[in-house]
Amino acid sequence: MLESAKPLGSPLASKRELPLAFVLRQVDWLLVLGIAALVGYGLWAIAGVTAHEVAGQPHYYLAKQELYTAVGAVLFVIAAALHPDLYRRYWRALYLLAILMLLLVPLLGVAKRGSRRWLQIGSFQFQPSEFAKVLVVLALAGFLADRGRALRDRSTVFGVLILVAIPTALVFIQPDFGTALVYAAVTAAVLLIAGTRWLHLGTLIAATLVGAVLVIWALPALGVQVLRPYQVQRLTGFIHPSFDPSRATYNVAQSKVALGAGGLHGRGTTGSTQTMLGFLPANTTDFVFAAIGEEHGFVGTSILLALYLFVVWRGLRALAGAEDGYGAVVIGGIVATMVFQVFVNVGMTMGIAPITGIPLPLVSVGGSSLIANLAALGVLIGVQMRCTGSRQRSR
Numbered sequence: 001m002l003e004s005a006k007p008l009g010s011p012l013a014s015k016r017e018l019p020l021a022f023v024l025r026q027v028d029w030l031l032v033l034g035i036a037a038l039v040g041y042g043l044w045a046i047a048g049v050t051a052h053e054v055a056g057q058p059h060y061y062l063a064k065q066e067l068y069t070a071v072g073a074v075l076f077v078i079a080a081a082l083h084p085d086l087y088r089r090y091w092r093a094l095y096l097l098a099i100l101m102l103l104l105v106p107l108l109g110v111a112k113r114g115s116r117r118w119l120q121i122g123s124f125q126f127q128p129s130e131f132a133k134v135l136v137v138l139a140l141a142g143f144l145a146d147r148g149r150a151l152r153d154r155s156t157v158f159g160v161l162i163l164v165a166i167p168t169a170l171v172f173i174q175p176d177f178g179t180a181l182v183y184a185a186v187t188a189a190v191l192l193i194a195g196t197r198w199l200h201l202g203t204l205i206a207a208t209l210v211g212a213v214l215v216i217w218a219l220p221a222l223g224v225q226v227l228r229p230y231q232v233q234r235l236t237g238f239i240h241p242s243f244d245p246s247r248a249t250y251n252v253a254q255s256k257v258a259l260g261a262g263g264l265h266g267r268g269t270t271g272s273t274q275t276m277l278g279f280l281p282a283n284t285t286d287f288v289f290a291a292i293g294e295e296h297g298f299v300g301t302s303i304l305l306a307l308y309l310f311v312v313w314r315g316l317r318a319l320a321g322a323e324d325g326y327g328a329v330v331i332g333g334i335v336a337t338m339v340f341q342v343f344v345n346v347g348m349t350m351g352i353a354p355i356t357g358i359p360l361p362l363v364s365v366g367g368s369s370l371i372a373n374l375a376a377l378g379v380l381i382g383v384q385m386r387c388t389g390s391r392q393r394s395r
Helices: 020-025 029-049 060-081 084-089 091-108 128-150 154-172 177-193 198-221 229-239 250-262 288-321 325-350 367-393
Strands: 110-112 115-121 124-126
Touching: 029 060, 029 288, 029 367, 060 367, 084 091, 084 128, 084 325, 084 367, 091 115, 091 128, 091 154, 115 128, 124 128, 124 367, 128 154, 128 177, 128 325, 128 367, 154 177, 177 198, 177 325, 250 288, 250 325, 288 325, 288 367, 325 367
Parallel strands: none
Antiparallel strands: 110 115, 115 124
16 A cells, blocks of 8 residues: 555654744645534534533533633644654553553543443543544554564564554443444554555454454353443344344434434424434434434535545545655544544444444534544644655655
């Protein structure tokens, strides 16, 4: 995939930092504008979806989301300002930070709805697994950069798998099956971008399928339960929606009703009975896309998906223009993370993907997801503008 690019260990730019004015000219301002538009659209949509959630306080969730956006914007600027060489040089420290945060969750974490996924500092709660996503991407890119010319060796693939297996296992036991799937998707994208042999990729795919069969069918048949009962019910409801004794598909059914009721232009904030009357569960988080569909219809959801598509397109354009392999892996890993989350979240609202609890990036209510995604996109911008600056200056 990166045969024509410079080796992963080559520098992104000279050790001397480029002048600020020159660097800013290399920024993909269309990508920045697309990110801002996506965040703005999300805030506008959340204002309508949550207007009836708290009696007498129609802007309760919107105010919190605006605060999270402000924090995320600061991290976005900081992440973009830092030179990618820092991420690459200290990738081990970033990886250890991710593991430490995830290790603290079962020890000091706050439990909600049967899961222990949050850490609390004062009055602020955050979900370490969201921030660990970008840290793991940076760690994998740094590891591959250190491997240099040995990218196609089996030892490199094993190294990547070991690095990912630890945070994935820590997230899985929280339990957070959805985020664990995100790590798996990122691993596949990183290995593909790094130029892993097709034989190795095929072997990994086969091993993944065998593992899925063991976890879902073979081990439970032997009396060994790996998944939690509610996770089994979700998978069973997805595979056999007509067989639903525990009503595990209730959320999906209500989501489909909401999407269908929205029609072309939507019912508006006052006429959306599924959302306003509470028939649609998790309408501000997991099923916010369905709530937007009911309020703003096919037109509203199409605009939202078009904004995602625009951001992804600009991200892939930055990936294609990256001369340095390290930058390509970072950009590709971040883009793959967003694409996978959007696909799964939107898919589960339509019943074409199982319910996993993955939030809709930059839209779902919640500080951890919004802040972490903005920070990741800031890293992407930082890598993109220096790759471009390095290429143009060398001409």
